[in-house]
Structures are given as structure tokens and as C-alpha cells.
């Protein structure tokens with residue numbers, strides 16, 4: 001039987017790349033987007049792809065509606081919440097508008113955990129909930145600062161994910177916080193060192209190898225541990 005992945009935030013960038021790679025690996029993929037994405041729809045010719053539109057992870061009603069719609073379907077081996085933003089990331093925390101920093105926190109930290117809370121009942125035995133973090137969210141690696149509100153939002157995601165894993169310590173699945181590398185996307189910019197395909201190949205290999213492992217880990221697209 002094909003393994004099943006749910007990719008959340010798949011319209012472009014890393015989410016889109018992950019869908020392509022999971023399909024290439026023979027997985028059955030469900031992908032969520034806020035608005036229709038022609039690039040995502042084009043991937044349907046590569047394998048079994050189910051697309052759910054109108055899923056904004058900041059919208060609790062949309063997320064709960066999606067969770068309810070999944071209730072009668074088979075479980076997912078991987079639920080991968082990829083969606084994230086870096087709005088005005090270059091503006092220092094002392095000057096970034098409060099509502100912008102708050103929105104970044106909502107999307108990058110709170111909403112992925114709420115999504116995981118809503119969907120964890122649909123994760124298969126030995127499955128994984130993967131949340132897209134960033135090395136910038138590592139507190140111990142932060143020497144020079146920069147990208148303050150984004151950094152803080154990913155550090156908050158890591159903390160919330162460890163709490164989530166702790167609160168579900170008897171669960172039949174594990175939790176991974178993933179650093180995808182520095183990748184050329186709208187968010188990563190043109191100077192980034194990796195292309196989407198290289199990062200997505202690495203991440204899919206890493207999560208396939210970690211199926212069945214419980215607990216909570218922070219790792220990168222090569223499988224290396226990232227310090228908290």
C-alpha cells in the first residue's frame with residue numbers, strides 16, 4: 001500500500017518541492033493551499049495528488065473543517081506543516097510594527113501547533129508530524145542576531161513543538177522540527193545556497209528514514225541534529 005503524506009502550504013517554494021519529491025518516491029500526497037496553484041495542479045500528472053484549497057493555517061475554522069473532512073479517510077504517515085512567512089524580517093525587533101511581528105508569530109509558531117493539535121488523530125502508527133522550523137530558530141547558534149521577529153517565531157515554534165510532543169508523550173507517532181537549509185525561494189531569496197529540489201530530496205530521505213521514531217528532534221535536510 002502506498003504511504004500517505006499531507007503537505008500543508010504547497011502552493012510554491014519548499015511545499016511545492018516536497019509534493020514533487022514525495023510523488024516521485026511513490027507516495028500518495030494530499031496538499032493544502034490557500035488559493036489555487038497552477039504549479040501544484042500540474043504535479044497531478046506525476047502521481048496520486050489530492051488538493052485542498054482554502055486552507056489558511058491562521059484560520060481555525062478552516063483547519064477544523066479540513067480535519068473533519070479527513071476524519072473518514074485513511075491516516076497519514078507524515079503530516080508536514082511547511083507554511084511560513086518572513087514579513088519585514090530585515091527590520092529589527094525594536095522597530096518592526098507590532099502587528100507585523102504578531103502576525104509572523106501567529107503563522108510561524110502558533111498556527112503550526114494548532115494544525116498539529118487538530119490533525120494528530122489522523123497520523124498513522126509510527127508516523128511523523130514534521131514542522132518546518134529553521135536554524136535561525138536555534139537559540140544556542142544565535143551569535144549575530146538579524147531576522148529578529150522571524151528568528152523568535154521559529155524559536156517559539158520549537159518550544160511549542162517540544163511542549164506538544166511532551167503533552168503527547170504516549171503517542172504512536174513522533175515530532176520533527178526541520179531545517180531545510182538556506183534555499184532559493186521567495187522567502188530564502190536568490191543568494192541562498194540550495195535549490196528547492198536538493199533540499200526537498202534531502203528532507204524526504206530524512207523523514208522516510210525516521211518513520212517509527214518517537215519523541216521530538218530538531219534536524220536538518222541532511223539528517224544532522226541542529227542544537228536547540
Ligand SMILES: NC(=O)c1ccc[n+]([C@@H]2O[C@H](COP(=O)([O-])OP(=O)(O)OC[C@H]3O[C@@H](n4cnc5c(N)ncnc54)[C@H](OP(=O)(O)O)[C@@H]3O)[C@@H](O)[C@H]2O)c1
Pocket residue numbers: 008009010011012013014015033034035055056057058082083084085107132133134135179180181182183184185186187188189192
Ligand atoms: N527558504 C529558506 O531558505 C528557508 C530556510 C529555513 C526555513 N524555511 C521555512 O520553510 C517554509 C517554506 O518556506 P519557503 O522558503 O518555501 O517560502 P515561500 O516560497 O515564501 O512559500 C511560503 C509558503 O507558505 C504558504 N503560507 C504562508 N502563510 C500561510 C498561511 N497563513 N496559511 C497557509 N499557507 C501559508 C504560502 O502560501 P501562499 O502562496 O498562499 O502565500 C507558500 O506556499 C517556511 O516555514 C519557512 O520559514 C525556509
